[in-house]
Amino acid sequence: MPDQRSTMMGKLRVLVVEDEALVADYVADVIEEAGHEVAGFAATGEKALEYLLHERVDLAVLDIKLKGSLSGIDVAQAARERAIPHVFISGSGDPSTRQAAEATGPLAFLQKPFNQAKLVSVLETVTECKATSEPPPSIGGEGRRG
Amino acid sequence: MRILFVDDDPDARVLAIRAVAQEFPNAGFREASDLVSLDQTLLEQAPDILVTDFDLRWTDGIAIFDRVKATNPFCCCVMFTGTGNEELAVRAIKHGFDDYVVKGAKQLRRLATAVRTAYDRGRELRELGENRDLVLKELYHRLHNNLQIVISLLRMTEKAIATQGDREQLADLGRRIQALSALQEEFYRSEDFRKVDFAAFLQRLAGSLTELKVGYVRLTSRLEAMVLPVDLAVPFGLIANEIFTNSLKHALPEGRSGGLSVALERLGDRAVLTVADDGDGVRGVDLFAATSGLGMRLIGRLTEQVGGEISFERGDTGAICRINVPL
Numbered sequence: 253m254p255d256q257r258s259t260m261m262g263k264l265r266v267l268v269v270e271d272e273a274l275v276a277d278y279v280a281d282v283i284e285e286a287g288h289e290v291a292g293f294a295a296t297g298e299k300a301l302e303y304l305l306h307e308r309v310d311l312a313v314l315d316i317k318l319k320g321s322l323s324g325i326d327v328a329q330a331a332r333e334r335a336i337p338h339v340f341i342s343g344s345g346d347p348s349t350r351q352a353a354e355a356t357g358p359l360a361f362l363q364k365p366f367n368q369a370k371l372v373s374v375l376e377t378v379t380e381c382k383a384t385s386e387p388p389p390s391i392g393g394e395g396r397r398g
Numbered sequence: 399m400r401i402l403f404v405d406d407d408p409d410a411r412v413l414a415i416r417a418v419a420q421e422f423p424n425a426g427f428r429e430a431s432d433l434v435s436l437d438q439t440l441l442e443q444a445p446d447i448l449v450t451d452f453d454l455r456w457t458d459g460i461a462i463f464d465r466v467k468a469t470n471p472f473c474c475c476v477m478f479t480g481t482g483n484e485e486l487a488v489r490a491i492k493h494g495f496d497d498y499v500v501k502g503a504k505q506l507r508r509l510a511t512a513v514r515t516a517y518d519r520g521r522e523l524r525e526l527g528e529n530r531d532l533v534l535k536e537l538y539h540r541l542h543n544n545l546q547i548v549i550s551l552l553r554m555t556e557k558a559i560a561t562q563g564d565r566e567q568l569a570d571l572g573r574r575i576q577a578l579s580a581l582q583e584e585f586y587r588s589e590d591f592r593k594v595d596f597a598a599f600l601q602r603l604a605g606s607l608t609e610l611k612v613g614y615v616r617l618t619s620r621l622e623a624m625v626l627p628v629d630l631a632v633p634f635g636l637i638a639n640e641i642f643t644n645s646l647k648h649a650l651p652e653g654r655s656g657g658l659s660v661a662l663e664r665l666g667d668r669a670v671l672t673v674a675d676d677g678d679g680v681r682g683v684d685l686f687a688a689t690s691g692l693g694m695r696l697i698g699r700l701t702e703q704v705g706g707e708i709s710f711e712r713g714d715t716g717a718i719c720r721i722n723v724p725l
Contacts, residue, residue, distance in 0.1 A: 278550035343542035364546040369609040
């Protein structure tokens with residue numbers, strides 16, 4: 253039961269949904285340095301949905317504007333239906349976009365360029381919640397405060 | 399589209415509506431001849447166009463203008479009056495009316511043209527405003543994405559570099575870019591791209607730098623509300639970033655817990671930022687006083703740029719850095 257063991261060890265499988273390759277790599281770096289693993293990379297919403305359907309994903313890190321017809325907010329809704337927690341990392345400062353994103357119940361909304369400590373803090377929250385089988389708290393607004 | 403006619407004389411309203419309807423056959427026409435009917439129609443829906451007489455038994459055209467504009471600031475307003483003269487025409491235009499037409503049988507065609515021209519000009523302005531908002535949103539998004547790419551590139555470079563000292567320099571550069579980006583966000587939030595809520599920026603900056611640090615930092619802040627112009631906020635913000643970073647790095651080295659207090663206040667015509675740590679005061683002061691180091695050089699140059707003064711002193715529990723800049 254490899255999945256269970258890795259959960260017990262607190263290692264998360266994180267899906268990185270981001271269409272800028274360099275940013276995706278940076279996000280992956282932060283995830284791996286924090287001791288977790290990248291479940292996959294998706295530059296489009298369609299590809300992200302495939303991962304959510306077929307792979308074990310403990311957390312989805314989502315950009316909002318993506319290549320293709322689906323946005324990160326669409327992916328967030330799909331993740332939510334499958335009880336997979338998600339966090340947004342976006343360059344959008346538009347209040348209506350942010351409102352729509354927050355309505356999906358993310359763990360945080362991180363503004364680009366994001367503070368890596370905040371992402372690490374989200375990873376810690378999800379790890380703790382997995383260990384205690386509690387649903388992670390969704391956070392609107394500014395994201396987690398250290 | 400809704401067009402409102404305000405006139406005491408019902409025949410004048412009918413004639414005006416008939417004339418304007420030739421230009422706007424599909425518009426909804428409303429009439430008002432007293433305060434009650436005016437308020438009722440404004441309550442239903444704000445008009446897109448107003449045609450009003452000046453001399454009314456119950457008020458005047460200027461007051462009507464103010465009432466209508468309060469419900470729709472983009473409403474096009476044309477004064478259509480028989481009692482007017484040059485002086486009134488000037489007053490109406492100065493007050494914000496789009497046009498002024500003198501009543502008369504031969505003037506009805508002119509009224510229709512004036513309303514059409516004013517409406518089209520208003521629409522262009524509205525569309526320009528909407529386009530500007532779209533461009534601003536797109537620029538904001540692009541800017542933040544590009545800053546994120548810069549940070550990602552820095553991180554990659556940092557990892558490819560072998561020496562610890564060089565890595566730290568790059569990490570500092572990353573923090574400087576983050577500080578600029580946080581300022582940018584405050585500019586966007588203020589909706590006036592020339593001013594920034596500096597207290598909100600400092601709170602955000604100190605919070606994010608503290609989070610980056612290993613070890614617990616007790617952050618206390620006392621920040622007086624202060625809106626600063628961009629040409630002051632950017633250098634002052636970068637100075638604050640250097641001071642915070644310096645305190646966190648040297649007075650509270652990695653793993654060591656301690657307190658950092660930040661205060662911003664207005665003293666006369668100057669803004670004063672005070673940063674105090676409860677680390678090793680002697681060491682802190684010595685480090686600040688050292689003239690070498692990029693951080694210190696940046697603080698010096700930027701302080702000079704804004705005509706500010708900076709001082710370092712030894713407090714009871716640690717180092718205190720105080721910078722004041724003219725507002």
